[in-house]
Amino acid sequence: MEETKMKKIFVILTLVFVSANTFSETLYFKNCKExxxxxxxxxxxxEPGYAKHLDRDKDGIACESK
Incomplete structure (x- = not known):
C-alpha cells in the first residue's frame, strides 16, 4: 500500500517538473517589443521568457521598464 502511494507521488512530481520545464523552454520572444x-x-x-538576447546590459533582467 505504501509503495503504491509513493509511486503516485513520484509520478505527480515528475509531471509537474516536466510541465514547468516545458513551459519555460517554449516561452520565447523575438524581442522586447513582442x-x-x-x-x-x-x-x-x-524566469519563463528570459533570454540573453533580451538582456541588453547583461544584468540578469530582460526587457527592463523604461
Missing part, C-alpha cells in the same frame, strides 16, 4: 505586447517586462534570469 514580450511587452504580451504583458512581460523585467524578466529575471531563470
Amino acid at each position: 514580450a511587452r505586447s504580451k504583458g512581460y517586462k523585467n524578466i529575471k534570469k531563470g
Whole structure:
C-alpha cells in the first residue's frame, strides 16, 4: 500500500517538473517589443521568457521598464 502511494507521488512530481520545464523552454520572444505586447517586462534570469538576447546590459533582467 505504501509503495503504491509513493509511486503516485513520484509520478505527480515528475509531471509537474516536466510541465514547468516545458513551459519555460517554449516561452520565447523575438524581442522586447513582442514580450511587452504580451504583458512581460523585467524578466529575471531563470524566469519563463528570459533570454540573453533580451538582456541588453547583461544584468540578469530582460526587457527592463523604461
